[in-house]
Amino acid sequence: MDEIYSKVVCRENQLNDLFNLFGDDNEPLPCSIFISGSMATGKTLCLQTVLNYLSYKHVFVDCIECYSSKIMFENILSALNDEDEDVKCENFMDFINCLNRLQNNYEPIVIVFDRVERLRNMDQNLLPVLLKLREFCKLNICTILVTHLIFENFNFKFGVREPIKLYFPNYNKEELFRIIFLYQKSFVQHLLNHFDIEDETTELIEKPELFANFLNAFLSVFYRPCRDLIELKHMARLNFIKYCEPIIKGEIQSNDLTKLWRHISPILKTSLELLYLRISDMRQFKPSPGKENSESLYAKEFCLEKTLKDELSSTKTFAQSFELPYFAKYLLIAAYLASYNPPKEDKRLFMKNHGKQRKQMRQIKAKAKINEKLSTQLGPKVFTLDRLLAIFYAILEDKIGLTSNLLAQIATLVELKLIAGSKEIDLDTAKYKCIVGYDFISAIAQTVGFNIRKYLYDFI
Amino acid sequence: MESTVSVSKGVFLFPNGFQNSKTLSKKKTNLLFCKLFQEECWYLTYRKNWEAIKTKLNELNQRSYSVLLNDIVNYIKQFYGSEEAFMxxxxxxxxxxxxxxxxxxxxxxxxxxxxxxxxxxxxxxxxxxxxxxxxxxxxxxxxxxxxxxxxxxxxxxxxxxxxxxxxxxxxxxxxxxxxxxxxxxxxESTNKKKKSxxxxxxxxxxxxxxxxxxxxxxxxxxxxxxxxxxxxxxxxxxxxxxxxxxxxxxxxxxxxxxxxxxxxxxSSAVYMNQVLEDIFLTHTVPFHLSGKAFELLTDVFLFYDFSVKGLVQSIKYCMMDHFYGDNTKVLCCKREDLEEAILNLSPNDLESIRQLKSFRPYLEKQDCRTKISLFEDDQYFRDALYKELMKLHDYLYSFYLCVKLLSTLIKDIPNNLLGKTVREVYTKCATECITDTPSFKECMQLLSFQSQIKIVDTITGALKLLNSHLQSVSPIKPLQATPKKNNNNTDKVFAHRELGESFAKTVRVHLMTFLRQLENANTEASISTAMDTDTNDNVENVPGSRYKLKEKLLKATRVEKIQSEFEMIRCRFISYLEEMFAKGLQPPHTQTFHEIMFFSDISNVKKHIVGAPRGALHTALSDPAHYLQCSCCRLPSPESVAGTLPDVCLAYKLHRECGKHINLYDWLQAFAAVVKPGENDEQRHHDPIIQSRFTRAVAELQFLGFIKSSKRKTDHVMRLTW
CATH class of the missing domain: 3.40.50 (Rossmann fold)
Incomplete structure (x- = not known):
């Protein structure tokens, strides 16, 4: 048991619960268990270690993969069958028959359904039946449902047998520290793989205190925005290399904590921007042989990474790097205008002789009232194709024909997910919505020299 | 119909080979098409040209993709090769x-x-x-x-x-x-443990x-x-x-x-420039696009779709249009094949060549006798044709060279008067005589303000281009041979040639001398007499028009009193450039027989390349005679209506006069009034024939998407277009 506790840290309560539930060999298993808890809280890990320890017969089923129930049944059956043969199982009845045909002297069987929330969209009787699977077959069988949702989110239409519920809470900071600390060896190994270091420095780096210091610094920055263990582990791996770089180069002593902190804190902050993005760090790959000398390649990659960061951080540069044909840009602008201007105001905005509008006290008041929630901030409205084309022709100076190429551009914009709507151009039903933001569109407008504020109702 | 022996009722299948015949006929038509064209020599030339372009395009694609693809492949390889632990x-x-x-x-x-x-x-x-x-x-x-x-x-x-x-x-x-x-x-890996x-x-x-x-x-x-x-x-x-x-x-x-x-x-714009510069804007491909056509195609690319494939396809379409059914276009081929092609022309073809527009100015230059023999004697005409086409090839060679030279020279000039890329310069050059335009003159002026280092740089760039250009054509030894000798040789062979390779070579020689002079030139002001001797030395290297030039320049020096040596030479260089470009950059439509190599019929092609479905629909419905070519549908003005029009057109025209909601009853009455103008108001719309015709027309309009029925008002339809 201690072995297990040392392997799966910070989950003692849950492990104990599981052991208690499964009981001894001769006792029957509970009918069904429901385990919930957010991502990376050790649900699957605990189950796996417990089941392996007890050496019960068990199957893990990932429900995402089961787009049809047939696949799920066949997966379970072929895992339970010892012989390697093709199992065919079309429906639930077959499944239960096959289960009954299994010859085992009431040995315990555990079926674990991972990401079980996926099964909600399938036959609505599937989950209830799985929950009381034991009542259908003469086996000592237990179904475990694993999900990140809570049980109330599974809206069952008719009564179900309530499973035993188990909750896995998130790790707190100390627990995260303890868990990541377990990987110290692999981190150091990873580091050593990338640099060739002399033995003395290796010893320095292998010291657990150094890693502990690093982790403290790391978690102080990253704990707030991110609790996901996998992501934290990934980021820690990347940053540990940078943390150790000055030590390897001999610039900073390994016990000079303040200096190390000063070195790492800006790095941590910049890498905070890359959290969850998983853009591959180029430096991990050795430059391929036969190319230019590694120095220049390194520089180029670094610069590339930098531009990438810029590109991600600001929509403006992103929009400018965006390459669209000239008319497509205008179409996009027209779509934006159509989405964010009320159709009533079109005449005033886009026609030269629109006549004067009488300002009524009421209107002014109304406008002042909604001043806080400008329509640019209220989200796009739906517009029709002819409105789009009318605005397009109104804002475009040169006269061009309505050609098939132009209409194809609308479809392209839809394809690129800049406009939402149907791809077919249909005269009466086509409805669109522009789904790019103001920053983006103003950058686009800038590239074609178009003053978008002039045509937005909000800014008049 | 065969009868069955079966007693029971049912549907029986009698295979009569219908399916077979259908596929067969399809194949046949395909073959027929091929056969039909196979014998035409214009088709053969077209195919040859297109194949040449295609192979070039493939090569280019391979070249441009290879770097990127190799990077990806290396990345993928690395992954499972080395770092198992990371995964x-x-x-x-x-x-x-x-x-x-x-x-x-x-x-x-x-x-x-x-x-x-x-x-x-x-x-x-x-x-x-x-x-x-x-x-x-x-x-x-x-x-x-x-x-x-x-x-x-x-x-x-x-x-x-x-x-x-x-x-x-x-x-x-x-x-x-x-x-x-x-x-x-x-x-496998357990069997052969080495290969794990x-x-x-x-x-x-x-x-x-x-x-x-x-x-x-x-x-x-x-x-x-x-x-x-x-x-x-x-x-x-x-x-x-x-x-x-x-x-x-x-x-x-x-x-x-x-x-x-x-x-x-x-980026696709870069890719397009590459494709155009390497493949279409060279003298090696005999098919050329005139300035307007070229502009149209690049505009379609830049404004609409950014698709290089589309661009290449439209060029292909232009080619097809150019060659289709016209035997004289056989002459649009490589220089080597020209002689044979001319020999194979029939008298009819020759006649149609004589009718080309650009032949006339050429004819007017000749004296009476040659005129007659050009018309009467096919053999003589063939010879003349050969000579002229050779000239045309030479012209093309130097034209593209000059376009490229010009674009390299003005690349760094501020505010891009002529455009940054080769294709922009080409469009300008091909549409008009560029040396007469103010923007060209301004460019030259700007060039003449450049500093010494910069101007040396640009000339070296231009020289590099020239050399590669010369090498790509024929394996001539670069420059070791004295320029004079070269010139003499070429003069002997092609006495009549002013353009072409010899042109390129003289340009190179001139540029070399300018480069040398500019490099050595003193930026400080010096007395002009010292410089005179200098120029004299150089001038002897190069024969030809330089003497005239020198006179002009001497005049120029007299006007401006004090100039540095460098400024002197720079000034000369610029005026030399002007002269050279004036010679090389004659627009293509001034050349004799340019119709054979240049495609300029854009109005025809535009309809096909830039399709306008709505426009076409509108013309078809409002003016059916445009497509039907019948005499009954001719209308005095596009707005007028007549009973002889097809029903859909009539309904379409009537519906254009209505507002957003159209009352069907009114519409029917108007329809009936046009179809049967003579009859009594009450009766004509009761006529079931008219009613059914009207219903059908309305249904067709709905199918075309012009109207739709609304639920709010059952006897009204909604108009969807404006």
């Missing part, structure tokens, strides 16, 4: 290729990528398109099918029929993939990321990540917009399963 946590390595917005061009790029992967990494490549992935089931089945299916094919070729049973598509699940993979590789590393990567290419339903892709990624520990899979995404599209459509629990590396491909 612990179900992270899928993935390459993201930012391709740019023009989707049609990507197909060839991804094809090339897949071929390279197949050759260098592993035979297991699957390409998952968005069109055939409606659900997760489709994606997985499709992928597994491709991965296993390709392999089965290979196996059969190698006669290793271990997996004899044919896979059904519904059996293709991740499980089958896993078992298949393990039976294939782990077994030979496990092959599975590469899955997703070329059009944006058009996928993102939920499907999320699930797909999750599935793969759960198998990554047992299967080495690499994903390749083709993203048209930018990396953030990837992050937008994946929540973090999915994107945390990916390790993304980004690759940028060329």
């Amino acid at each position: 612990l946590e179900g992270i899928i390595p993935s390459a993201t290729l930012l391709t740019g917005v023009s989707q049609p061009d990507h197909v060839s790029q991804f094809d090339a990528l897949i071929n390279i992967i197949k050759d260098e990494i592993s035979p297991h490549v699957a390409i998952v398109n968005s069109q055939d992935s409606l659900s997760l089931k489709h994606i997985v089945e499709n992928m597994v099918w491709q991965l296993i299916g390709n392999d089965l094919k290979n196996d059969e070729e190698c006669d290793v029929l271990s997996t004899k049973h044919k896979l059904k598509k519904s059996q293709c699940t991740m499980k089958t993939l896993k078992t298949w993979y393990h039976s294939k590789y782990t077994n 590393i030979s496990t092959k990567t599975l590469v899955i290419v997703i070329p059009d990321f944006e058009s996928f339903n993102c939920h499907l892709l999320q699930d797909f990624v999750m599935i793969i990540s759960s198998y990554i520990s047992s299967l080495p899979i690499v994903l390749v995404f083709g993203v048209a917009t930018s990396v953030s599209a990837l992050h937008k459509s994946f929540p973090y629990e999915v994107s945390s399963k990916l390790l993304i590396k980004v690759f940028h491909s060329h």
Whole structure:
């Protein structure tokens, strides 16, 4: 048991619960268990270690993969069958028959359904039946449902047998520290793989205190925005290399904590921007042989990474790097205008002789009232194709024909997910919505020299 | 009809070979088409030209893709070669290729990528398109099918029929993939223990990321990540917009399963310039586009679609239009084939050449006798034609050279008066006589303000271009031979030639001397007499028009009193350039027989390349005579109506006069009044024939999308167009 506790840290309560539930060999298993808890809280890990320890017969089923129930049944059956043969199982009845045909002297069987929330969209009787699977077959069988949702989110239409519920809470900071600390060896190994270091420095780096210091610094920055263990582990791996770089180069002593902190804190902050993005760090790959000398390649990659960061951080540069044909840009602008201007105001905005509008006290008041929630901030409205084309022709100076190429551009914009709507151009039903933001569109407008504020109702 | 022996009632199938005959006839027509054209010599020339362009295009594609593709391939290779330890946590390595917005061009790029992967990494490549992935089931089945299916094919070729049973598509699940993979590789590796590393990567290419339903892709990624520990899979995404599209459509629990590396491909504008400069704007391809046509095509590219493939296809269309049914276009061929082509021309063809517009100015220059013999004597005309076409080829050679030279010279000049790229300069040069335009003069003026270093740089650039140009044509020894000798030789052979290769060579010589002078020139002001001797020395190297030039320059020096040596030479250089370009950059339409090589009929092609479906529909409905070519539908003005028009057109015209809602009864009455003008108001719309005609016309308009019925007012229809 201690072995297990040392392997799966910070989950003692849950492990104990599981052991208690499964009981001894001769006792029957509970009918069904429901385990919930957010991502990376050790649900699957605990189950796996417990089941392996007890050496019960068990199957893990990932429900995402089961787009049809047939696949799920066949997966379970072929895992339970010892012989390697093709199992065919079309429906639930077959499944239960096959289960009954299994010859085992009431040995315990555990079926674990991972990401079980996926099964909600399938036959609505599937989950209830799985929950009381034991009542259908003469086996000592237990179904475990694993999900990140809570049980109330599974809206069952008719009564179900309530499973035993188990909750896995998130790790707190100390627990995260303890868990990541377990990987110290692999981190150091990873580091050593990338640099060739002399033995003395290796010893320095292998010291657990150094890693502990690093982790403290790391978690102080990253704990707030991110609790996901996998992501934290990934980021820690990347940053540990940078943390150790000055030590390897001999610039900073390994016990000079303040200096190390000063070195790492800006790095941590910049890498905070890359959290969850998983853009591959180029430096991990050795430059391929036969190319230019590694120095220049390194520089180029670094610069590339930098531009990438810029590109991600600001929509403006992103929009400018965006390459669209000239008319497509205008179409996009027209779509934006159509989405964010009320159709009533079109005449005033886009026609030269629109006549004067009488300002009524009421209107002014109304406008002042909604001043806080400008329509640019209220989200796009739906517009029709002819409105789009009318605005397009109104804002475009040169006269061009309505050609098939132009209409194809609308479809392209839809394809690129800049406009939402149907791809077919249909005269009466086509409805669109522009789904790019103001920053983006103003950058686009800038590239074609178009003053978008002039045509937005909000800014008049 | 045969009868059956069966007593029972039922439907019986009598195969009468209908299907067969249909496919047969299809084949026949195809063959007929080929045969019909096969004998025409214009078709042969067209084919030859097009093949030449195609091979060049392929080469270019290969060159431009290769760097990028190699990077990707190396990346994929590295992954499963070295770092096994890194892959612990179900992270899928993935390459993201930012391709740019023009989707049609990507197909060839991804094809090339897949071929390279197949050759260098592993035979297991699957390409998952968005069109055939409606659900997760489709994606997985499709992928597994491709991965296993390709392999089965290979196996059969190698006669290793271990997996004899044919896979059904519904059996293709991740499980089958896993078992298949393990039976294939782990077994082998246990048998031959040395080859344990030979496990092959599975590469899955997703070329059009944006058009996928993102939920499907999320699930797909999750599935793969759960198998990554047992299967080495690499994903390749083709993203048209930018990396953030990837992050937008994946929540973090999915994107945390990916390790993304980004690759940028060329922007399509760069690619287009490359294609145009390397393939179409050279003298090596005999088919040329006139300035206007060229402008149209590039505009379509820049304004509408950014698709290089589309551009090439429209050029192909222009070519077809150029060659179609016209035997005289046989002459649009390489210089070497010209003589034979002229010999094969029939008298009729010669006659049609004589009627070319550009022949007239040429004719007017000749004296009476030659005129007569040009018309009467076919042989004489052939000779003249040959000479003129040779001249035309020479002209083309120097024209493109000058265009390129000009574009290199003015590349660094501020505010781009003539355009930055070769194609822009070309459009300008081909439409008008560029040396007369004010912008050209301004450019030259700006050039004359450049500093010494800069001007030396530009000249070296121009020289490099010249040399490569000369080398690409014929293996002439570069410059060792004295310029004089060269000139003499060429003069002997082509006494009449002013342009062409000899032109290029003289230009080179001149540029060389200018370069040398400019490099050595003193920037300080010096007395002009000293310089005079200097110039004299140089001038002797080069024969020809330089003497005139020198006189002009001497005049110029007299006007400006004190000039540095450098400024002197620079000034001379500029005026030399002006003279040279004036000679080389005559617009193509001034040349004799330019119609043979240049395509200029844009108005005809424009309709086909830039289709306007709504416009066409409108003309068809408002002026049916335009398409029907019948006399009954001729209208005095496009607005007027007549009873002889087809019913749809009539209904269309009447509905254009209405507002947003159209009362059907009024419409019918108006319709009836036009169709049967003579009769009594009350009766005519009771006529069932008129009613049915009207109903049909309305139904047709609804089908075309001009109106739709509304539920609010049942006797009204809504108008949808304005």
